[in-house]
Amino acid sequence: MIDSLPNVEEIDFQKYLQILQRRWLPAVGIFGVIVTAASVYAFSLKPTYEAQGSVLIKSDNTYSLTGLGENLGRIQALTQEGSPLETQAKIVTSVPVIQETIKSLNLEDKEGKPIEIEALVKKLKVKGAVGTDVLEISYTDDDPKLAAQVVNKVIDLYINRNVTDNQAEAISARKFIWKQLPEREQAVKQEELTLRKFKEDNKVLVLQEEASNAVTTISQLETEITKAQADLVEVERKLVNLRSQAKVQSEQAATYADLSQIKGTQDVLTQLQQAESLLKVEKTRFQPGHPAVINLEEKVAALKGLLNERTQQITGSNKSVPEGNIQIGELRQELIGELISTENQYNGLSAKISQLQRAKVNYQQRAQILPKLEQTQRELERRLKAAQTTYETLLTKLQEVDVAQNQKVGNARIISSALVPSKPSGPRRIIFIGAGAAAGIILGIITAFGLDLVDRSLKTVKEAKELFKYTLLGVIPNVSKRARNRSSLDVVEAGIPRIATDFTHYPLGDAYQMLRANLKFLSSDHELRSFTITSSISKEGKSEVAANLALAMTQVGRKVLIVDADMRHPIQHHIWYLNNNIGLSNLLVEQMESDKVIQEVMPNLFVLPSGVLPPNPLALLDSMRMSALVDEFVRDYDFVIFDTPALAGTADAAVIGNLTDGTLLVVRPGVIDYASANAAKGFLTQTSQKVLGIVINGVNVKREPDSYFYYNLNNLESTTASKSASNDSVLVKVK
Incomplete structure (x- = not known):
């Protein structure tokens, strides 16, 4: 998209x-x-x-x-x-x-x-x-x-x-320094005392070296512990083997070895063994109740009791010792001796490992608190250094200010130095005049735009076209009074010009000829012959346009009738110097013959004045008699032009417009405002008028931005040159 x-x-x-x-x-x-x-x-x-x-x-x-x-x-x-x-x-x-x-x-x-x-x-x-x-x-x-x-x-x-x-x-x-020095000195002493007490309480000499030594010692202890644990495993394995071979527990081995070495115990054991051997022999010879057997049994029991008593004395325990462990052989004695030695070695290694581990734990605990101690020490040292620096700075500044106080030097x-000026420096008049000129230009422009903004009138042809949106049939240029006086144009007291016989040599003549030509080509089916000319408000020049348009039509040999249907403010009789005693109103009221009222003012140009002004013009215009007169005029003349009142406040133009072939709306920039123009357009639309187009009258050619006109502007000042000359030719172009 x-x-x-x-x-x-x-x-x-x-x-x-x-x-x-x-x-x-x-x-x-x-x-x-x-x-x-x-x-x-x-x-x-x-x-x-x-x-x-x-x-x-x-x-x-x-x-x-x-x-x-x-x-x-x-x-x-x-x-x-x-x-x-x-x-x-x-x-x-x-x-x-x-x-x-x-x-x-x-x-x-x-x-x-x-x-x-x-x-x-x-x-x-x-x-x-x-x-x-x-x-x-x-x-x-x-x-x-x-x-x-x-x-x-x-x-x-x-x-x-x-x-x-x-x-x-x-x-x-x-x-300020004298006031601060005692306080700063006391602060230094206090910080020194705090640092010393900290070192004494925590037995701190050099924490960095202590931390390094602690790490080394812990590493060495870990090495020794590892080696001792390896030796302990070897000794433990050997101890298990010796116990198996000696068939005795470690805690009993020394006791059995001592029993084997005591002579009295061995003698009792020997006698017991002999008595037991003899008892076995006698039992084979005699019955169990035989006196010899009984004596030997009593002797064996007595010897056992004696042996048990002596072993208890030696072992310090009430438990009896098997006879096989009292008398041990030489090899077994060696195994028991080696067992005891290995047991002692095992116990020594275990104790050594425990001692090393305790030492490691102590060093680790010390190493763990060393960072905290070091942090505390650094903080105390920083505080001490800051206090010392402040104190030393104050001493230095005291010397500086003593010197500065005696110096009379500024920054x-x-x-x-300023010299007496010989030439004036101001005011610069040209600056004030230039500023006034600039302000004058700005305020002049603001004034121009402000006045134009307040003025709600139509000002250009373009604005009129955009507002009405009707076909633009003609643009009539405004002619200065000097140009009028230098031409053969007659000017009456009312200010409305009358075109003379040299009409074609005047720029207005070409503009009206173009208007006539545009009307001719409006309809291709039949020729338009009757026209109603009106305006939104008065003073837009509708009567002037009607008169000049009629004269332009006569220049091509057409018979034209101008009917002054404005029975409120008639003007055509002034333009053509006619008597207004009788006219249209008389035809409508008295049923007179039109030939007696219509007057020929120029060849092929006839004028019907308004006549006596009636009290109710609309009633006369909106009558059957008026409709019949229009048909009569169209039958007798080639073109009939009705000059009607302005649309503001009256319906006369609308009534006449319904009786003719169409309406021409005259618009004069600078005279009509937007409100009146909108009201007129709305009225024409509401009454279903057939508006042929608009004619823009009184246009200032020099102020029109668009190319509505192409002609030599000298024609507005002089009409003495020949129309055939190319430099003085006149052409009015309608967009």
């Missing part, structure tokens, strides 16, 4: 030019008044003189040389957009400086009173030279000597005030 192009309203420059052409007189009047007023004002001004001096704004060079107090009185802006020169310019025009200037020079007004501060500031200008640190100070006055004195005095006061302000700043800074020095 293609997007439609936006509607762009074209600027009609021709339209604006036409407005200026129509309203040139008030525009020129306004322009003349303003330029005259500006000129009078410019020449009434007295000459003024401007004295100028310059000051360099800089940092204090003395401070730069000594290296002390260099920040006192420094000129700098607080914001990115601000300029130090602008700040100093405000100081130059401050109230204290201006007041002292007025007092020192004893400046007074016309009444002998000290001049107002605003009056002096208004004539005092202070600005910074672009791209430099120079402040330009100027003063304008009628007296050149006074102008120079004011500038030099302002500069002197500004520099003295700058020096005083710098000294006051140094004194104020010294008081400004004079580059050039």
Whole structure:
């Protein structure tokens, strides 16, 4: 889908030019008044003189040389957009400086009173030279000597005030430093004490080295733990094997080994073994109840009790020890010894690993708190350093301000003092006159457009066409009075021209011939012979158009009748110098013969005046008699033209229009307004009139933007040249 192009309203420059052409007189009047007023004002001004001096704004060079107090009185802006020169310019025009200037020079007004501060500031200008640190100070006055004195005095006061302000700043800074020094010194001591207490409480020497050592130690401990755990696994495996071979638990191995080494226990065990062996032999020989068997059983029981008693004494436990573990062989004793040694090695490795892990945990815990301790230490050190820096800075600044207080140097020095001006600097009269001319042009244009906006009349042919939307049949140019008088055109007292016999040599003649030709070609079926000519309001020239159109028709040999049907304000009898005692009204009322009333004013041109004015013209026009007369006129003449009243307020034209072949509407720009035109158009539409077209009358050719006319404009001033000459030929073109 293609997007439609936006509607762009074209600027009609021709339209604006036409407005200026129509309203040139008030525009020129306004322009003349303003330029005259500006000129009078410019020449009434007295000459003024401007004295100028310059000051360099800089940092204090003395401070730069000594290296002390260099920040006192420094000129700098607080914001990115601000300029130090602008700040100093405000100081130059401050109230204290201006007041002292007025007092020192004893400046007074016309009444002998000290001049107002605003009056002096208004004539005092202070600005910074672009791209430099120079402040330009100027003063304008009628007296050149006074102008120079004011500038030099302002500069002197500004520099003295700058020096005083710098000294006051140094004194104020010294008081502040003296007040702050004890507090800053106490703050340094307090921060030192806090840092020392922190190190003592947390046993801190050098935290960075301690953190590095802690990381190394933890790594070493992890290595040792890993190695010890590997050894422990090997020892544990060996211990399991020894326990399996020695067939004894680790905790019993030492006990069994001790029992094997005690002689008394071994002797009892030997006797017990012998008694048990003998008992087994005797049981094979004797019955269980035999005395020998009983004695041996009692002996075995006694020996067991004795052996159990001795083992309990040795083991310290009430549990009995199997006989096989009391007497152990040499190999088993070696295995038990090795088992005990391995057990001791296992326990040692376990203890070592536990100790290493505890040490690792301790180092890890310490390493975890080291960052926090380090952060706290850094913060305390920063606070201490800040306190020390502040204290040291205050001591340094104290020395600086002591030096600065004794220096009588400011941030400004004079580059050039003001000289007495020899030539006036103003006012420039040409500027005031030029400004007045510019203002006059602008206000003149505004006046022209304002008047044209207030004026609601139709102004151009184009506006008339766009409003009525009827066929444009003819455009009648306006002819100046001088051109009329120099031609053979007769002018009557009413101001309506009558075309004379040299009609064809006059530009109006060609315009009416074109109108006649356009009427001829309106209908291809039958020729239009009767016409009603009217206008929206009076004074649009409908009677003039009717008369001139009739005369144009007679130039081609046609018999034409002009009927003055305007029985309210008739004009045709004035145009043709006729008597209006009898006319149309008499024909309608008295049933007279038309030949007795109609008068021939020129060959083939006949006029029927309106006659005596009746009290009710519409009743006469809207009658059967009028309809019969129209048919009679059309039968007897080639063309019949009815001059009717304007449409405003009457229906006469509408009644006559229904009896003729059509209506011609005469429109005169500059006379008719939009409201009347719209009312007339609505009335024609409502009454179903057959409007043949419109005739634009009284058109100013020079003010028409469109090409409705093509002819030599000299024809409007003179009619002495031959019509056949190409340079003086006349042609009226209707768009």
